[in-house]
Amino acid sequence: MKRPARGRDGQQWIYDYILKTTGRAVHFEMDGRNLPIQAKSIRMVSKHLAGEAEHAECLAKEADKRGDIVSARGLYRIASEKYREAQHFTIPIISDWRWELYESCRKCAERLYEINEYPIELVSIPSEISNVPGVYHKAVVEGRAPAVVFIPGMDNTKENYPNPLENEFVQWGIHVLAIDGPGQGEMLERGIYVNPDNHVTAAKAAFEFLVSRSEVDPNRIGICGRSFGTFWSMRAAAAEPRFAAVAGAISCYYWDRLTIFDEAPIRFKQVFMAMAGMEDEGLFDEMSLGFTLKNHAKNVMCPALMATGEFDPLNPLEDAEAVFKALPGPKEMWIFEDEFHPIFAPAALAGQATFQFVAEWMRNAMNGELDNKFERKAYVRKSGEGFFG
Structure with a gap:
């Protein structure tokens, strides 16, 4: 008889009640529903998200067939995102x-x-752990331009961000290489699991890829992340001094x-253990002690930007501030009043995307x-006061 892998797995009924x-599925402190109304438990979510994805895909193909490329772009984006969300919520994971x-x-x-307004390439980058899958968004600019390696959050994937229909980095003339690191997307599908260090290997390989591109200025390559990608990007900047900035x-x-x-919510640990290829909670807890920027932040010499919510339950402000304090180089931190993760x-x-300002x-x-100093x-108030100084 198979027993729950984690001590908190027995809370599943509570979790399902809150979801309903x-x-x-997470971020319960936020207002507003973001799952299909039919989903009353976590096991129902993938089914109904997949249904929404199939609907959008069907419309996208019809628009595409009729030559309505503008509508097709938007619908393919909706379908891709719905399928991505659906695969995130599967049971088993x-x-x-x-x-x-x-x-x-x-x-x-x-x-x-293929039908986007600016060029996008699918790439596979050799590395010491495995080929790193990437989506390379090329800004339409003259001469060599800056570029950024982008690391998605937790088990998110390279297809999610940047959004080709409103790519903040490309708008600023910056090429972007979004990757699946260990435990994410195609890497997880191939059985390449995450540990505290191997995203650094993937990020270094991504850096070398960008250096090899004739349209990229090798002296202006940065790294950026969202959610758990903020941790991995900071680790990478500490280990690779050639990164020109981290945000x-x-x-x-x-x-x-x-x-x-x-x-x-227990879902975070359930998913991350699957990303690590681990079923023993004790061994996972021991391994996860390595997810700290202590002894690494001091090695980040390039300019660094950190943006966080004042009451982020996944990253208490005192932890983020300890990292900020330890950074020795040029640095900036944005703390958004009364915001969460x-x-x-x-x-x-005013509802503008945070990454619009991150890109700038x-x-x-x-x-x-x-x-250098x-x-x-x-401290950015709800009114916007404090953001621009």
């Missing part, structure tokens, strides 16, 4: 059903790339507390516009 009442959904996600995304928002800047595994487009920015900051940093911590 809030319409959310690793299953053939998950990889079928992810294949559909990729197919919709790949058709979008991230929706923070996971860990120092002493892994609230994401110990206090947040998902600071995608906070009220303080990285452009300025990679262009050498920050003084630059340091700024901004």
Whole structure:
């Protein structure tokens, strides 16, 4: 008889009740439903998200067939995102059903790339651990331009961000290489599991890829992440001194507390253990002690930007501030008043995407516009006061 793998797995009924009442699988502190109304438990979510994805894909193909490329782009994007979300919520976490959904996600995304307004390439980058899958978004600019390696959050995938229909980095003339690191997307499908260090290997390989491109300025290559990608990008910047800047928002800047595994909804730990290929909770807890920026932040010499919500339950502010304090180079921190983890487009920015400002900051940093002693911590009120100084 198979028993629960984690001590908190017995809370599943509570988790399902909260999911039913809030319409959310995580981030219960946020307002508003973001799951299909039919989903009353976590086991129902993938089915109904997949149904929504199939609907959008069907419309996309019809628009595509009629030559309505504008509508097709938007619909392929919706379908790809719905399939991506559906594969994230499968039970069991690793299953053939998950990889079928992810294949559909990729197919919709790949058709979008083919008809997109700017060029996008699918790439496979050799590394010491395995070939690193990537989506390379090329800005349409003259001469050599800056570029950024982008690392998605936790078990997110390279298809999610940047959005080809509103790519903030490309708008600023910056090429972007989004990758699946260990435990993510295609790497997880191939059985390449995550540990505290191997995203650094993937990021270094991504750096070398960008150096090899004739359209990229090798002296202006940065790295950026979202959610758990903020942790991995900071680790990479500490290990690879050639990165010209590092930035991230929706923070996971860990120092002493892994609230994401110990206090947040059990789904985070369930998924991350699958990403690590581990079933023994004790061994996972021991391994996860390596997810700290202590002894690494001090090695980040390039300009660094950290953006976080004031009450982020996955990354307590005191932890993020300890990381910020330890950074020796030029640095800036944005703390958004009364915000939680998902600071995608906070009220303080009037609903504008946070990464619009992150992209501008990285452009300025990679262009050498920050003084070596630059340091700024901004408490950004709901009114926007404090953001621009």
